[in-house]
Amino acid sequence: MSETTSKSSASSPARARSHRHSAEEARREILDSATRFLQESDFRNLTVGEVMEGTTLSRPAFYQYFTDLHDLIISLLRDVETVMHQIASPWIEGEGKPIAALRESIRGVVETCVQHGHIVRAIVEAAPLDERLEQEWQSFMRRWDDAVEARIVAQQQDGLIPFFNAQRIAKALNSLDVNLVVAAFGRHPHDDPSDVLETMYHVWSGTLYGRPPHALTAKNR
Amino acid sequence: MSETTSKSSASSPARARSHRHSAEEARREILDSATRFLQESDFRNLTVGEVMEGTTLSRPAFYQYFTDLHDLIISLLRDVETVMHQIASPWIEGEGKPIAALRESIRGVVETCVQHGHIVRAIVEAAPLDERLEQEWQSFMRRWDDAVEARIVAQQQDGLIPFFNAQRIAKALNSLDVNLVVAAFGRHPHDDPSDVLETMYHVWSGTLYGRPPHALTAKNR
DNA sequence: AATGTGACTGACACCATGTCAGAAACAACG
DNA sequence: CGTTGTTTCTGACATGGTGTCAGTCACATT
Numbered sequence: 001m002s003e004t005t006s007k008s009s010a011s012s013p014a015r016a017r018s019h020r021h022s023a024e025e026a027r028r029e030i031l032d033s034a035t036r037f038l039q040e041s042d043f044r045n046l047t048v049g050e051v052m053e054g055t056t057l058s059r060p061a062f063y064q065y066f067t068d069l070h071d072l073i074i075s076l077l078r079d080v081e082t083v084m085h086q087i088a089s090p091w092i093e094g095e096g097k098p099i100a101a102l103r104e105s106i107r108g109v110v111e112t113c114v115q116h117g118h119i120v121r122a123i124v125e126a127a128p129l130d131e132r133l134e135q136e137w138q139s140f141m142r143r144w145d146d147a148v149e150a151r152i153v154a155q156q157q158d159g160l161i162p163f164f165n166a167q168r169i170a171k172a173l174n175s176l177d178v179n180l181v182v183a184a185f186g187r188h189p190h191d192d193p194s195d196v197l198e199t200m201y202h203v204w205s206g207t208l209y210g211r212p213p214h215a216l217t218a219k220n221r
Numbered sequence: 222m223s224e225t226t227s228k229s230s231a232s233s234p235a236r237a238r239s240h241r242h243s244a245e246e247a248r249r250e251i252l253d254s255a256t257r258f259l260q261e262s263d264f265r266n267l268t269v270g271e272v273m274e275g276t277t278l279s280r281p282a283f284y285q286y287f288t289d290l291h292d293l294i295i296s297l298l299r300d301v302e303t304v305m306h307q308i309a310s311p312w313i314e315g316e317g318k319p320i321a322a323l324r325e326s327i328r329g330v331v332e333t334c335v336q337h338g339h340i341v342r343a344i345v346e347a348a349p350l351d352e353r354l355e356q357e358w359q360s361f362m363r364r365w366d367d368a369v370e371a372r373i374v375a376q377q378q379d380g381l382i383p384f385f386n387a388q389r390i391a392k393a394l395n396s397l398d399v400n401l402v403v404a405a406f407g408r409h410p411h412d413d414p415s416d417v418l419e420t421m422y423h424v425w426s427g428t429l430y431g432r433p434p435h436a437l438t439a440k441n442r
Numbered sequence: 443a444a445t446g447t448g449a450c451t452g453a454c455a456c457c458a459t460g461t462c463a464g465a466a467a468c469a470a471c472g
Numbered sequence: 473c474g475t476t477g478t479t480t481c482t483g484a485c486a487t488g489g490t491g492t493c494a495g496t497c498a499c500a501t502t
Contacts, residue, residue: 020467020480044350047458058482063460128346129265162432168420172401176424179396199389203397203428211383211431241449241498268489279451284491 019056027065029055034072035119042187043073043122070130076119081140087112092147098160099209103201109177110197117185124182145171152208161208173204240277248286250276255293256340263408264294264343291351297340302361308333313368319381320430324422330398331418338406345403366392373429382429394425
């Protein structure tokens with residue numbers, strides 16, 4: 001064998017053959033490749049072959065870590081959930097002044113979605129195509145809905161929010177958020193985050209607390 | 222030819238072989254079969270073969286009338302649009318008292334979606350999978366968004382609605398409607414239409430006009 | 443009856459998927 | 473170091489839905 005002629009020992013640029021991963025390493029490598037792909041393209045163009053090309057592994061190796069493309073998306077969904085849940089805590093947990101906390105929570109959601117918007121979009125688009133993923137997505141959203149509903153009910157009992165069917169409104173508002181986020185940050189170029197924040201805040205506060213404060217006295221005939 | 226023996230002339234039950242359609246007849250037959258299928262199942266299970274089984278034609282015949290399953294969905298979208306547009310006219314066109322008209326328009330939308338919810342659901346789920354369908358769907362929604370935006374702007378100038386970015390709010394509210402309708406009437410069993418109506422009305426009126434009228438004085442601490 | 447036109451179909455090539463038997467790397471043990 | 477066991481990995485294959493095409497079939501016109 002030749003020593004230092006054409007290729008250096010282990011740092012060959014793309015052909016890093018002859019090296020095994022631990023199970024976790026490989027998973028991460030695949031997930032990263034998929035994420036990278038989704039930054040540039042859509043779920044509809046995602047294919048097992050494409051994903052594995054961005055990898056040191058071959059196509060069949062994919063099936064040792066995921067049963068499916070949908071299964072891979074479920075993993076991404078899990079990752080997103082852990083990030084998101086604590087972001088929205090201010091209003092959800094009832095910390096500080098309700099309306100200010102609401103704004104703060106929405107701000108957090110918008111901000112993290114600027115980063116993970118592509119993934120959220122992929123999840124939303126892929127969910128209807130697979131039974132299991134669909135269920136995971138529904139569960140994810142239900143946890144969200146329940147949290148919001150609980151907060152609404154609590155503030156209804158404090159007289160801060162008028163009475164109405166908290167469950168349905170919670171569901172409606174959350175689904176609206178998903179739509180806005182996907183539309184705004186699901187693909188390049190992104191919309192202006194502060195515009196999205198304003199829109200969300202307007203609808204949420206208008207629906208829950210009444211007319212948004214800053215518009216109350218403006219031009220109200 | 223036998224006169225009145227076993228089968229009456231043209232109404233043979235299922236095996237209507239040896240009979241050609243006009244172009245329009247065949248199209249309708251295919252569209253009907255697809256619609257029937259979507260009543261019972263999802264877009265993810267829809268396949269060209271399945272559709273054509275509900276038909277007197279063979280699978281390849283499909284491609285004489287549609288380039289694609291997505292193309293077929295586009296036809297269904299067109300059908301839905303013509304039905305829906307005049308339904309929402311009361312508020313859109315500014316007829317009568319704004320808030321009552323809003324309620325009336327929403328009522329109409331909900332009502333027609335009770336019938337065509339399955340199709341709307343199929344459209345929404347299929348749209349991200351095909352470039353052309355995606356564009357058609359976006360155009361459809363944009364026409365809707367523009368109409369709502371125009372109405373908001375008109376009523377802002379009349380002092381009925383406070384000033385805010387009408388375009389973004391219109392888009393948000395419309396996307397919310399789609400979500401609610403698909404969730405409520407996209408598959409069996411359907412939700413209660415009046416619940417859906419209340420939810421939509423609550424969010425719309427809260428966002429546009431301020432706190433919903435009937436909750437204004439109730440239990441507002 | 444002969445011919446032209448458009449509706450229709452059987453058979454095929456294509457492509458992504460998911461599987462499987464076995465190869466290749468690595469570790470443990472002698 | 474061999475040998476053996478274990479885990480990771482891959483080449484090659486079977487499957488199923490898609491879209492195409494050359495050719496057939498029903499019907500109208502003459």
